[in-house]
Amino acid sequence: xxxxxxxxxxxYLKAVRNVAKTEKDAQIKLKLYDPPEFHVxxxxxxxxxxxxxxxxxxxxxxxASLLDHDDPPQKRAAFTNNQIWVTPYNxxxxxxxxxxxxxxxxxxxxxxxxxxxxxxxxxxxxxxxTLGFHHIPCQEDFPIMPTVSSSFEIKPVNFFExxxxxxxxxxxxKDLPICKAAASA
Numbered sequence: 102x103x104x105x106x107x108x109x110x111x112x113y114l115k116a117v118r119n120v121a122k123t124e125k126d127a128q129i130k131l132k133l134y135d136p137p138e139f140h141v142x143x144x145x146x147x148x149x150x151x152x153x154x155x156x157x158x159x160x161x162x163x164x165a166s167l168l169d170h171d172d173p174p175q176k177r178a179a180f181t182n183n184q185i186w187v188t189p190y191n192x193x194x195x196x197x198x199x200x201x202x203x204x205x206x207x208x209x210x211x212x213x214x215x216x217x218x219x220x221x222x223x224x225x226x227x228x229x230x231t232l233g234f235h236h237i238p239c240q241e242d243f244p245i246m247p248t249v250s251s252s253f254e255i256k257p258v259n260f261f262e263x264x265x266x267x268x269x270x271x272x273x274x275k276d277l278p279i280c281k282a283a284a285s286a
Contacts, residue, residue, distance in 0.1 A: 122222045124215040127187035131163050139185055140258050141228055152259035158185065162251035164233040176207025186229040187221050188214055197229060 116138075121127035129139060142155030163184050168175035170182065180186065180197035188194060194214050199205035207213070211229060232251045241247065 120222065121187060123218045123220055124186070124188055125218045127185065127221060128183045128215060129185035130165070130182075131160055131184045141187075141226075142258070144223060148259045149262055154259050155257075156255050156260070157258045158228065158230060159254040159256055160184065160230075160232075161253040162232055162234050164235050167235070173207075177202055177205045177210065179207060179210050179212030180229065181231050181233065182212060184231050186211055186215055186231075188227050188229070189219050189221055190225040190227050194227070197231075 119126075129137060131137070139158045140153075140155050141158070142153040144153060146154040148154055164181075165184075166175055166178065166181040168178075170176075170179070175181075177198050188211070191214070194211075196202070197211040199207070199209040230253055232253055234249055234251055236246075236249065238246070
């Protein structure tokens with residue numbers, strides 16, 4: 102909020118950088134009205150102008166679990182407690198819900214590994230992104246539910262020294278597709 106008489110604007114945004122040093126620091130619950138921009142950076146690599154080089158995770162469809170944390174299915178699916186997790190690379194930690202999900206008691210999951218709160222800064226890491234959707238069945242879903250999809254993106258941040266499209270030659274008419282009506286039978 103601005104001070105009275107300081108500006109006709111009533112609000113402003115301020116970017117605050119937080120560096121996750123441990124697994125618990127990097128457990129992110131995405132919030133609609135407090136949107137984070139999650140960057141995975143190499144603190145040892147900077148661009149010519151001094152910005153840290155890396156990638157950002159751009160969330161797509163996400164959903165939080167509606168189950169109680171002590172519900173047996175939620176213990177197995179505890180990876181849905183956060184949308185973003187970061188762990189140090191460990192070859193034995195490959196399956197967020199455990200090696201045998203249907204037999205798991207929730208003791209070999211991403212949530213258990215991450216509870217160790219190991220250091221992740223300047224380590225070889227794994228970024229886990231949980232995406233999903235809530236679905237209340239309706240009559241059109243029977244007997245086969247139509248497709249529902251969800252996604253996210255990984256985009257470069259300060260990765261290129263300039264906008265890579267600046268050196269692309271312009272399109273010429275021969276580069277453009279030609280749309281024609283299909284011949285009627």
